[in-house]
Amino acid sequence: MxxxxxxxxxxxxxxxxxxxxxxxxxxxxxxxxxxxxxxxxxxxxxxxxxxxxxxxxxxxxVFSSILRIQNKSFKTLEYIKEGERYFKEIEIEDEVQKLDMVFNILSSKVKESVEELRKVSFKTEELNRAIAQKVNIFSTILQVHSLFSQGSSVQSILQFLIERLREILASKTVMLFLKKKNQGYNYFCCGISASLVEEVLKRDDFLSSLKEEKYEVVDKNHPKEKFAFHKEILNIKNILIYSITSSQRNIGVIVVGNSLDDFAFSEEDFETIKLFAHQIGILWEHSLLSQKIEDMEIYDSLTGVYNEKFLLERLEEEIKRAAVYQRPCGFILFRIDNYFSLQNELGLVKIEKVLKRTVNEIKGNIRSIDIIGRIGEEKIGVILIEKNKRQSKEVASQLKEKLESLPDFNCKISFAVAESPLDGENASQLFRQANSYLDSSS
Missing domain, CATH: 1.10.287 (Helix Hairpins)
Structure with a gap:
């Protein structure tokens, strides 16, 4: 029943x-x-x-509508469950149970679809962030080239770079350290005071800490005790130190840090820092080359003192300054009389050493405010600030005496003295007059 x-x-x-x-x-x-x-x-x-x-x-x-819905649901079920074993093996005569199964399967499929959509949405967000980061990096590079072409200073461009790097990586602190010629670092910082940077530099040398490694990192995936002091001073939990190279030598480091919990630097972070390090290396190398070119324009490559062109420019400036303040300006022109005969006798290498020795001796016995430069091959000019002709002659005589008293110094030294405005109102006139005095004395 x-x-x-x-x-x-x-x-x-x-x-x-x-x-x-x-x-x-x-x-x-x-x-x-x-x-x-x-x-x-x-x-x-x-x-x-x-x-x-x-x-x-x-x-x-009403019943016809229900039956139509039921038939459509059964067709939907057939599409969804086509090929699934358990559905083929179970025969359900009760349409209500069958309809209930349709709704259960549909609910399951909807849940799976929602989960897939969430995953796709998350991946899309990651992709959008990556694209935005790449766009920001590309925009930064274009801005750097624009700033450089506009003649902005290297220091201002480097400061701009680390500020952009901090923005792109959403970091708390970014620091840039570039080695000086002799020792120490030029540094640029963002998100940290200069006093803290100085404190860090007193305690450690970032380049020496890197040794042969390209970078050092402390985060969730690299829980090292290294750089504990820096983390304490800078109040950061995660730190990445990346070496900057130029011409296959280390020239500095980029330091990036934040205070996020359970954080690990991603591959994208490494790639971004690597790209910025490369740009900084190129920029710094260009700066050094520009400095060398500038030095070549004003310095004599052999002796390291001013060349003739720049010495005469400085002489012109000092003559104008002396005229404004109604002060004298003295000029001494030294000459190694037997320079060319010694060159033939000793050879080019030894005569260059003699010339360097002569310049260094003169440079070491004049005031720091006086200006020295090489003129031609065998002449040396000295600008004596606020010295008249008599005082300049006394200085020149003392310098000649010191030079000729040097051991193994076989050079014959002669000199001529001129004063502005007595012997000339500009650098060209003063130099010609001194050269004329020198020629007439020989």
Whole structure:
């Protein structure tokens, strides 16, 4: 009996039974009244028939809609579960249970789709961040080239670079250290005071700490005790120190740090820092080359003192300054009289050493405010600030005496003295007059 209950019947059978009850009972009731109550009016019969018709029409439409939804759901189920073993093996006659299975499977698929969408969304966000980072890097490089072409100083461009690096990496602190010619570092910092940077530099040498490694890193994936002092002083938890190279030699480091928990530097971070380090290396190398070119324009390559062109420019400046303040300006022109004969006798290498020795001796016995330079091959000029002709002659005589008293010094030294404005109102006139005095004395 239980197995034949109405609940166990399929949805279609139950719907048709309900339809039969909705139409059969009213008709039976109407017949009963007609048989037992012959006085029943035709109006009552008509109303009953109309209500029955409306009920039948309403039930039919509702059930038809349900059946259409059911059929569509079954087709959807067939598409979703096509080829899945457990669905083929289980035969379900009850359409309600089958419809319930459709909704369960659809819910499962929706959940899976939502999870996939979340993963795709996360990957899309990562991709967008990576693209934005690349765009920022490319924009920074273009700005650097623009600043350089506009004649901005190397120092201002380097400061701009580390500020942009801090922004791109969202770091707390970025520092740049570049080795000086002799010792120590030029440094640029962002997100940290200069006093703290000085404190760090007193305690350690970043380049020596790197040894043969290109970089050192302390983060979640590299929990080292190294650089503990720097982390303490800078108040950071994660630190990355990247070496900057130029012409296959270390010239400095970039230091990046933050205070984030459970943080690890990513491959993109390394690539970004590597790119910035490369740009800084190129910029610094260009700066050194520019400095060398500038030095070549004003310094004599052999002796290291000013060359003739720049010495005469400085002489012109000092003459103008002396005229403004109504002060004298002395000029001494030394000459090694036997320079060319010694060159033939000793050779080029030894005569160059003699010339260097002569220049160094003169340079070491004049005031720091006085200016020395090489003129031609065998002449040396000295600008004596606020010295008149008599005072300049005394200085020249003392210098000649010192030179000729040097051991193994076989040079014959002569000199001429001129004063502005007595012997010339500009550098060209003063130099010609001194040269004329020198020629007439020989």
């Amino acid at each position: 239980k197995g034949n209950s109405l609940v166990k019947l399929g949805l279609k059978k139950r719907l048709w039974i309900a339809f039969s009850f909705a139409t059969f009972f009213p008709l039976s009731l109407l017949l009963y009244y007609l048989i037992n109550f012959k006085t029943l009016s035709w109006f009552a019969v008509g109303v009953t028939a109309f209500i029955i018709f409306l009920g039948w029409w309403f039930v039919f439409n």
